[in-house]
Amino acid sequence: MWRMALILLVMYMTFKTTYFIDLKTMPTFVRLISAAIFGICQSLLLIHMMHDACHSAIGYNQNWWRFFGRLNMDFLTGGDMKSWFHQHVLGHHVYTNVMGVDPDLPATEEGDMRYLVSRQVWKALYKHQWLYMPALYAGLGLKVRIQNWTATYLTLMNGPIRVNPITTLEWVYFVFSRLVNTYLLLVIPLLYGRLSFFEIIGFFLVQELALGAWLAFNFQVSHISTVAHFPCDKKLDQAIAGEWAVLQVLTSVDYAHGNPLVAFLSGALNYQTTHHLFPCVSQYHYPAITPVIEKICKKWKVPYNHFPTFKEAIGAHVGFLYEMGNQTNVKE
Numbered sequence: 001m002w003r004m005a006l007i008l009l010v011m012y013m014t015f016k017t018t019y020f021i022d023l024k025t026m027p028t029f030v031r032l033i034s035a036a037i038f039g040i041c042q043s044l045l046l047i048h049m050m051h052d053a054c055h056s057a058i059g060y061n062q063n064w065w066r067f068f069g070r071l072n073m074d075f076l077t078g079g080d081m082k083s084w085f086h087q088h089v090l091g092h093h094v095y096t097n098v099m100g101v102d103p104d105l106p107a108t109e110e111g112d113m114r115y116l117v118s119r120q121v122w123k124a125l126y127k128h129q130w131l132y133m134p135a136l137y138a139g140l141g142l143k144v145r146i147q148n149w150t151a152t153y154l155t156l157m158n159g160p161i162r163v164n165p166i167t168t169l170e171w172v173y174f175v176f177s178r179l180v181n182t183y184l185l186l187v188i189p190l191l192y193g194r195l196s197f198f199e200i201i202g203f204f205l206v207q208e209l210a211l212g213a214w215l216a217f218n219f220q221v222s223h224i225s226t227v228a229h230f231p232c233d234k235k236l237d238q239a240i241a242g243e244w245a246v247l248q249v250l251t252s253v254d255y256a257h258g259n260p261l262v263a264f265l266s267g268a269l270n271y272q273t274t275h276h277l278f279p280c281v282s283q284y285h286y287p288a289i290t291p292v293i294e295k296i297c298k299k300w301k302v303p304y305n306h307f308p309t310f311k312e313a314i315g316a317h318v319g320f321l322y323e324m325g326n327q328t329n330v331k332e
Ligand SMILES: [Zn+2]
Pocket: 051, 055, 088, 093, 275, 279
């Protein structure tokens, strides 16, 4: 838990640094860097505490999962635990990299900004996806803020995953948590800081872009990669071939094993294979479990995807975007 305490401490220090009066005299670029660090700290809260909580990997009691998940997701960062649970736990973890059921992949064969699966209809625009997609990742946080309203709560669909009807109490909680988050991130700085309205909005946007980029890069490199497998990538009605655990190994990408700094900054997403096989185990145990899984994979001749560094994992992600977008054997 010391890791959580450290993130919280840095987060609140940057919160104060970014918005409050005592640093009004600091140069603007210092305050902009502070806003970006604040966004990254919010992202760390999500990939550490919230991510473990959504998988029941904090404590032995569902009240702990709810408390830590909702505190970090709903109140401190402005996401929504219910939407995330449908997208990540019910969709992505069960149907990893299967287009049509994994909400992290394009939902339809036409109309997505990304060309990741050969079942999609290719367009000339996709030739440049390796350039524009990494830039668009920064908008993830803002997109999710809007999608929580429009998708989960209004249309009762989170991508391909159906959502049960929302009760009145859930609506009240959802609106209440939005108000608390807006109060924390925008109203308090406006009331008690000495910055103008537009400065506050500017810092808020910087923090949102940093949060979105941090989250998106960490999640994308772990599944969208030259070495990752995409089940059912050719036909819509193709049966999923293979056993679930093997598919989890084939669709996941690890990097930088044994590097505690990378594990801390990525919320142990660099041990993605272990996370997908044992999501209900705390991420702080992954470095110990992973060598056992690697040994078993070797024994049963299941390819284990691992890059020595984060840089190589990013290269394989951007390389995949380039390769898919510049295929010559696809019809426009
Ligand atoms: Zn997960």
